[in-house]
Amino acid sequence: MITFDDVLAAEARIRPHLAPTPMRHYPRLDALVGHGIEVWVKHENHHPTQSFKIRNGLNAVLGRDEAARRRGMIAASTGNHGQGVAYAGRLTDTPVAICVPEGNNPEKNAAIRALGAELIEVGVHYDGTIAACAALAVERGMTLAHSTNDPLVVAGAGTMTLEIVAQAPPLDALVIALGGGSQAVGALTVAAARHPALRVYAVGAAGAPAQYESWRRGERLTGQPVETFAEGIATGAAYVETFDALRAGLAGFVTVPDDAIYAAIRDLIRITQNLPEGAGAAGLAALKDLAPQLAGQRVGIVMCGGNLAERDLRKALG
Numbered sequence: 001m002i003t004f005d006d007v008l009a010a011e012a013r014i015r016p017h018l019a020p021t022p023m024r025h026y027p028r029l030d031a032l033v034g035h036g037i038e039v040w041v042k043h044e045n046h047h048p049t050q051s052f053k054i055r056n057g058l059n060a061v062l063g064r065d066e067a068a069r070r071r072g073m074i075a076a077s078t079g080n081h082g083q084g085v086a087y088a089g090r091l092t093d094t095p096v097a098i099c100v101p102e103g104n105n106p107e108k109n110a111a112i113r114a115l116g117a118e119l120i121e122v123g124v125h126y127d128g129t130i131a132a133c134a135a136l137a138v139e140r141g142m143t144l145a146h147s148t149n150d151p152l153v154v155a156g157a158g159t160m161t162l163e164i165v166a167q168a169p170p171l172d173a174l175v176i177a178l179g180g181g182s183q184a185v186g187a188l189t190v191a192a193a194r195h196p197a198l199r200v201y202a203v204g205a206a207g208a209p210a211q212y213e214s215w216r217r218g219e220r221l222t223g224q225p226v227e228t229f230a231e232g233i234a235t236g237a238a239y240v241e242t243f244d245a246l247r248a249g250l251a252g253f254v255t256v257p258d259d260a261i262y263a264a265i266r267d268l269i270r271i272t273q274n275l276p277e278g279a280g281a282a283g284l285a286a287l288k289d290l291a292p293q294l295a296g297q298r299v300g301i302v303m304c305g306g307n308l309a310e311r312d313l314r315k316a317l318g
Contacts, residue, residue: 045306057084059156079108148180158186181242203286230278
């Protein structure tokens with residue numbers, strides 16, 4: 001879907017507007033996970049929108065020509081992609097409309113509005129929101145910034161792993177939460193060019209198994225059930241533009257239940273003093289399961305977002 005040169009071009013576009021995020025080692029996480037694993041955390045929750053998807057949104061807007069921006073940008077999102085596109089829209093004076101599912105995380109909705117974007121609540125689940133957004137893009141003549149099926153979006157996500165390989169000691173493995181797949185495909189692209197020994201593992205929600213089952217079966221599934229509080233990995237389909245790369249490149253794929261994600265949120269708050277959202281804690285939840293096969297290795301996990309709804313924070317702590 002993308003090349004390493006695409007990631008380098010994205011890096012050049014976004015770097016004037018975005019500082020690198022920290023990569024930190026926490027010995028207490030080593031002790032928690034066990035098996036002699038050294039755990040490194042990439043803190044994408046330190047971005048202005050508290051999510052890695054600001055990379056995607058900036059590159060999706062900055063990488064388009066002026067005519068496309070004048071038409072306005074429209075995107076479907078459960079929150080973080082929408083904030084990234086809205087942030088880029090405000091930066092470039094580009095009109096932005098963001099479609100979110102009905103009943104979406106209210107804090108994420110408020111953040112999108114605060115960035116000056118129009119918020120449109122449509123669709124019971126994210127897949128329905130995507131379909132409605134595509135129809136609105138045609139109706140309004142706006143430029144669609146799909147959260148996954150867009151090379152500019154995926155190249156933007158790849159800049160995260162470009163930072164990781166420069167910041168941390170050489171990692172043996174990287175565990176990434178997988179919603180649409182931009183993070184993972186970006187990581188695979190960068191690893192192939194800069195650190196071929198790095199193995200990329202994906203983690204999904206047990207209640208939203210579309211990506212996992214697609215990867216396991218070798219066929220792209222759609223219309224699958226979605227029952228998880230972790231919006232960033234609450235997808236009911238595998239995506240055309242990332243499926244082949246994920247199928248070919250991932251070293252492994254696990255799913256974790258919501259209870260394990262809530263436990264990982266508590267652990268990360270206690271040990272790192274950072275607040276992760278559900279998808280941002282999924283890497284730690286998965287690493288606990290992957291630990292026996294990754295024994296003695298140096299492993300990176302990604303706190304990909306920190307936009308946890310108050311209702312979910314209360315449940316995690318309660």
